[in-house]
Amino acid sequence: MSMRSIVVHGVEIPESLLALEAQNHPSLSAAEARAAAGHALATKALLLHRAAELGLEPELECDEDGREETPEAAQVRAVLEAEIDVTAPTDAECLRVYEAQRERFRSPSLYEASHILIEPRSASAQDDTSAQLAAVRLCEDLAQEPGRFAELARMHSDCPSKSVGGSLGQLGPGDLVAEVERALLRLEPGRIAAAPLRSRFGWHVLKLERRSPERDLPFDIVADRIRLHLESRSWSAAAARYVLALAEKAKGQGGPIALNDAGALAGGAGCLGDFVGDGAAAERLLPWLDIVDADLGGRVRAAAAARNADPQAFVRAAVAEFVGHADDEQWTQLISAARDGADPALGALSAILKLTLRPVRPAVTVFPRQAKG
Numbered sequence: 001m002s003m004r005s006i007v008v009h010g011v012e013i014p015e016s017l018l019a020l021e022a023q024n025h026p027s028l029s030a031a032e033a034r035a036a037a038g039h040a041l042a043t044k045a046l047l048l049h050r051a052a053e054l055g056l057e058p059e060l061e062c063d064e065d066g067r068e069e070t071p072e073a074a075q076v077r078a079v080l081e082a083e084i085d086v087t088a089p090t091d092a093e094c095l096r097v098y099e100a101q102r103e104r105f106r107s108p109s110l111y112e113a114s115h116i117l118i119e120p121r122s123a124s125a126q127d128d129t130s131a132q133l134a135a136v137r138l139c140e141d142l143a144q145e146p147g148r149f150a151e152l153a154r155m156h157s158d159c160p161s162k163s164v165g166g167s168l169g170q171l172g173p174g175d176l177v178a179e180v181e182r183a184l185l186r187l188e189p190g191r192i193a194a195a196p197l198r199s200r201f202g203w204h205v206l207k208l209e210r211r212s213p214e215r216d217l218p219f220d221i222v223a224d225r226i227r228l229h230l231e232s233r234s235w236s237a238a239a240a241r242y243v244l245a246l247a248e249k250a251k252g253q254g255g256p257i258a259l260n261d262a263g264a265l266a267g268g269a270g271c272l273g274d275f276v277g278d279g280a281a282a283e284r285l286l287p288w289l290d291i292v293d294a295d296l297g298g299r300v301r302a303a304a305a306a307r308n309a310d311p312q313a314f315v316r317a318a319v320a321e322f323v324g325h326a327d328d329e330q331w332t333q334l335i336s337a338a339r340d341g342a343d344p345a346l347g348a349l350s351a352i353l354k355l356t357l358r359p360v361r362p363a364v365t366v367f368p369r370q371a372k373g
Contacts, residue, residue, distance in 0.1 A: 010250025135196035
């Protein structure tokens, strides 16, 4: 384990691993990238730890492209399949979504078009002008004899669609380059553009064959899509709640879960919730503090006396309060303290007591200065 680490969602993560993972989370700031990386790594560790607790050893599966999942991915998949169960939405629930969001369930406006493409022979301005003039002559001929479009496409087009008379088939939004699509949709069905249009492919003679407007899709057609969407949303919410529960459990136990520098589960700092609460360590604390930090030892005795408590009982109460309410930053500080000292247990206890006995700054009331008359 790296000597520098932080705690996220109750999971100890080496700084080196966090920096590497942050590269996979593009963000507006380094802090956002680190936060996203920490969340991703902690989530993975929590799920792998739970898979180990359940003794899951799933067989590796392949995706549609034949790529086999990693053993870690298989364990994550297995634990989620084993522990998350969502109820399939009913037809009535799907129908309510359909009725409330009818605008989402419409077929796009479709159109059929044909073109004749004249490609310049080279990138020179002269060849481009020659291609433009050839396309202009075709537009002029078609203005006189529009019924010859398919014939002229077969004769002159440089597009493979020439074999079907220039037909591009049925098209939807975004199927063609933007400038060609806009020009076609400005035409009336059955009309040929009066002038050719230039795109990066060359000069186009365009014809809009027909157009069908948007229309509402029947519920029966979209019911399965709605059901899949609702089930996916429910599953995602359930998975998020499940991971949060695992994180709360890990934090309550004192961050026993850890990743090593390679991203695999490691032994970590032990179960610190038990580690720092050990009775023997509490009994050894005050003599140790008398040597290494007499001021803190005196403050512990004074705080215990003020509460009419035995010093060891005061220490155990402070530990219980810390384990129950500490945030990730405080756990990070505790792990660092445990590693920095020759005696990790006493170092951790000392860190908790410093937080517990940190003096509270007195409240200061500021009165506005009265204006002079």
